[in-house]
Amino acid sequence: MEFSKEEQEKLQGLRNKIVTDGTFPDFPKPGILFRDVFAITRDPESHRTLNEIFDYYSKKAIERGIQAVVAIDARGFLFGPVLALKIGVPFVPVRKRGKLPGNVRSVAYSLEYGEAVMEIQEGSIQQGFKVLVVDDLLATGGSLRAACELITKSGGVVHECLVVLELLDLKGRNLISAPVTSLLQF
Numbered sequence: 008m009e010f011s012k013e014e015q016e017k018l019q020g021l022r023n024k025i026v027t028d029g030t031f032p033d034f035p036k037p038g039i040l041f042r043d044v045f046a047i048t049r050d051p052e053s054h055r056t057l058n059e060i061f062d063y064y065s066k067k068a069i070e071r072g073i074q075a076v077v078a079i080d081a082r083g084f085l086f087g088p089v090l091a092l093k094i095g096v097p098f099v100p101v102r103k104r105g106k107l108p109g110n111v112r113s114v115a116y117s118l119e120y121g122e123a124v125m126e127i128q129e130g131s132i133q134q135g136f137k138v139l140v141v142d143d144l145l146a147t148g149g150s151l152r153a154a155c156e157l158i159t160k161s162g163g164v165v166h167e168c169l170v171v172l173e174l175l176d177l178k179g180r181n182l183i184s185a186p187v188t189s190l191l192q193f
């Protein structure tokens with residue numbers, strides 16, 4: 008997605024915040040350079056700036072006819088509900104195994120520093136709905152791909168994905184067939 012010059016300047020400020028306050032070598036394992044999105048939410052001015060970017064994104068998402076927002080447990084929940092409110096559509100969670108009640112659909116996946124299982128509640132996505140999938144960060148793409156698979160198997164249509172941070176060298180977007188917008192690239 009295209010951002011205006013004004014938005015690009017705001018995004019540059021947010022990126023600087025991650026560099027100065029949100030970069031941790033060797034966490035949670037040796038060799039992983041952890042990018043901590045809470046560096047933005049901890050700082051009210053940066054948080055407000057990110058919210059303005061979401062205002063802009065949401066207006067465009069309404070024009071594109073997005074009908075539901077799905078976000079990934081846990082850090083995706085910082086942003087998915089806000090976007091769903093701005094767009095005016097349902098927010099649906101995808102959660103790690105064992106957290107969602109009722110009948111669920113599951114998928115095993117791997118991410119940059121481990122393996123896990125994620126789940127979605129049966130009936131939580133209306134058939135044919137155009138879905139925006141949200142997460143804080145795209146690394147290898149394993150998590151986002153698993154979420155997209157759950158949505159598709161539930162009868163939703165993954166229209167687009169939005170992540171705040173993208174780790175470009177891991178090429179995670181290559182695993183995702185829908186268009187992916189990232190706000191800050193590393």
Ligand SMILES: O=P(O)(O)OC[C@H]1O[C@H](OP(=O)(O)OP(=O)(O)O)[C@H](O)[C@@H]1O
Pocket residue numbers: 079080081082083117118119120142143144145146147148149150151179
């Ligand atoms: O692109 P990938 O290699 O799959 O990695 C990205 C995922 O890793 C992190 O989640 P994590 O499972 O650490 O969970 P958390 O949100 O509960 O901290 C992050 O929030 C993304 O969901």
Ligand SMILES: Nc1ncnc2[nH]cnc12
Pocket residue numbers: 039040041042043118119120144146147174
């Ligand atoms: N390098 C990283 N930093 C923060 N969250 C992550 N999730 C997967 N890889 C990550």
